[in-house]
Amino acid sequence: MKRFAPLAVPLLLAGCDGPASTLAPAGPVAAEIAWLWWAMLAGAAAISLLVGVMIAMSFGPPRETSTRRWTHGWGLGFSLVVLTTLLGAGLWVGERILPRDDGAVEVRAHAFMWGWHFTQPGEGDNMVETDGTLYVPVGQPIDVIVTAEDVIHSFWVPQLAGKMDAIPGRENVMRFQVDSPGTYRGLCAEFCGLGHAGMLFDLVAYEPGDLPEALLPNEPAEEGAND
């Protein structure tokens, strides 16, 4: 997060921390989106102010004013310029955070009522299955393949990236990357019934050379699957 602090106003960020905060990014994808948010907020504040001033100035005696200036100038022209700029920025950011075929680490997240089952690489090519905790290396792009067992869920680690829905019968892919080791809060973001609020998980990011114990092959129960 410190890397991106100069981009925004540090004072504002002080109140924006928290384990599930999208405004305290811990990876490049979330950081790009947070940057986009602060830019949009600034633009929106400016436009709100502009409209407010226009309305305030309307109070007073009647005056001659050109219809076309309002409907075509402000209505069409101004809005199209702002919206095109914004759309361009959105597409640009969107393009940068897409998964692409570049040999990223692949992990699987399988959602069920109400929990998460993960498959991730352990030592060598060994795939390790875990419940409730996803382990990924830092500094590498990760593609998470999201699937569902029963109803629709959604995979979300707010500090790292946006959401990807887990839908029965489908495999959805989302990319993220973690900057520094630690434990991050993961949540189910799609309403899935009684256990929805408690459907949390941990994402543990580790230095590639420092595999966490759960991924080591000394626990036979968690070893084996190779799909």
Next chain:
Amino acid sequence: MTDIRATAADAETPEAVLDIPANPPRRALGLHREIDRVWRNAPGWWGHVTAVNHTSLGLRFMATALVFFAIGGILAMLIRAQLATHEGAFLDTELYNQIFTMHGSIMMFLFAIPMLEGMGIYMLPKMLGTRDMAFPRLTALGYWCFLFGGLIMLTALFFGVAPRDGWFMYTPLSSAEYSPGINADVWLLGVTFVEISAIAAAVEITVTILRQRAPGMKLTEMPLFAWYMLGTVAMMLVGFPPLILASVLLEIERAFGWPFFDVARGGDPLLWQHLFWLFGHPEVYIIFLPAAGAISTIIPVMCRTTIMGYGAIVAAVVALVFLSFGLWVHHMFTVGIPHMALAFFSAASVLVAVPTAVQVFAWIGTMWKGRPQLKLPMLYILGFFLTFVMGGLTGVMLAIVPFNWQAHDTAFVTAHLHYVLIGGFVFPILAAAAYWMPQITGRVRVRGLGEAAFWTILVGFHGTFFIMHLTGLLGMRRRIDVYPENPEWVWLNLTSSIFGFVMAIGFGLFLLDLVLQARLGQRSPRNPWRAPGLDWSLRLPAPSYNFASLPGPRHLAGGDQVALSLSRGQGLLPGAPRGTRELLVTGIGDARPDHVAILPGNSHLPLRLSASIGLFVLFMLAGLYWLTLPALALVAVLIWVWGRGMAWGADLPPIEVAPGMTLPVHVHRRKTLAYTGAICLLVANGTFFATLLFGVAFLHVVAPGWPAPPMGNEDLGSASLVAGAVVALGLGTVIARLAERARLAGHAVSGPAVAGLMVNFLALGLIAYLAATAMDDPTRHARDALRGVLAGYIALHALVVSGFAAFAVDQWRRGELTPRRAGCLPVWRLWQDYSAAVALITAAVVILQGAGG
């Protein structure tokens, strides 16, 4: 083109072709008594049951919607109480889920939609210069369906079996497997029951706007509110069928096990999402447009000027209607849509802000042009500007895909949608209430209370929802009841909850203001705002008949002189000398007088028909599926009785509506109001069918569980059965034409009508035989289930056109079909053509699908 209405009024002389002489003046009071006797409701409580009058029913729609608003508001307070702390133990999760589901469903389906319907039903005839809606009994039917559907949902809440899967009812969570019990059925059946009223209102508002405008009120010069409502109902005719289809399919899946959304059997949960948001996004604009219509009406009056950019605003409305159907996918950015599609829908979602911006700037320009006065309606409009502009800006943010991925399903979206809906609907409605209450009650409001309510609501609203944006960005998901691991959200939520209660107090003050005004207010003068337009040239409160004589080209500007002249019978078609409810029907574009329509009077048939539909719904809910058949038979019988009420046994003499101007009565016209209404209904029906075909194509191409298992009985026999049904329905179209030709020539209509009955029965029989012998088990795979639905849809239409043919036989027997009276034949022909067309398309689709594997 600063102001079309103003310039058109100036340029009246060059082509003043439509000059209708005035009727001789009469005593206003005598005229009032004569016409009120015919138009008023029956006395006592029975009068409430049989009322079909648009003023009574419009008010009743709005009052009932307000009650539901209060109930939805109480549910919101329960939600806020639960979320005020991070381990709220106020509600358990099950109840909490029911409450937020019902809060959304009530506010959407039982408050917003009925409120705007009621507004249209109440206001439009008054603004357009007519005496009632096109189909008064349909207005009443819509009201009862709304009330009964709403009561079913409330009763479920009372007994703790309310829907609990969110107002969007995503499958598979709402499927029989994961939502056993009747909770989900209550939603599917209750909402669909209520939507009958939406379709009914959309049909009759369309017909009323197109064909009941005062003579001389061209489409391009009608009040902007009518343009907004026309856009709204066009969207309703096209937007609601996908929701109705989705609900029907899911209910069939839940009740009978036919798979549409079940992945294991070729369905796809995403089909539900597409159908739901195909309705759900236009829905937002369906709610916003009438409110924007009220704003466009009120701002010029509050600023003592005329609206700026009439043409640009109409263009913006039309653009919104079309664009709003191209961006439903922005509710589904996280479901794994291909990237090109994401970019397209993102661009479309951004683009929709342009027509909205055009309107907002036209309104601000109008304020610059005039001299804004800070009266209560204007205060609410300022509240609207503040709130809606911010909601619009966060909406644009959410259209940007990467940000949407973060904000989706968080409190940020909750905040956004409340800014849009309360800003874009509730504030304008409050402005409209302050503006039109004198017309409804005939009284002036009590000073000060309205202003206090405004400020309390404004402060309460922004206090609740402004910081909720931040709550969402800090990661708070929607629809959670506790957040023990996130104490950092507590102060945000607590603040929202406290201001939520402030807002509730504000709405309480608003209601109190309404009641005090109705009970204690002083009598209002006739046009308290000195507003132009016909809606303010009525007596206050508005009388049952609106206009003692109908306005013509010279009366459209409104004003005191017009009001006087109309109430003294100098307009068209004065009084009710024949003891029937009469109004003028005019041409769609130019509003030239075409004929006089005689409307039905007070009736309890709407109540009986909606009660029998309610019986069907209750049997479905109870799982007593066989008992639904007699209920449906009862519905069919009552529809027949309804149709009989439109039949005429004798010729009627033409009516002199003004000196030298004599018009025929509707029974002697082919293109009646009912004919236009039938076309509107077929537009909605066609959308339903097109959406069904979309479902077939979507599952075939996109769903994971395909190709489908091989068909069991695909042979020449079943193909010829299908072909036979198509040919039979096609023959029906020829026969329906022959029937009209025979009628015009004075020959017997009985021959073609009986032949029509026989071919339509034949089609029905062939489909039934096909279903019984050759069709695969519909519970096996989505393809077979969809074929079952298609067959059922065609069979239903064969049944309907059989009904029309039988009705024609009956009308011939009674002597109601003559060269001068068309009876049911024109509408039969419409439905017969439609049925043959959908049968042909269905056959082609089934063949194509078979060939494509």
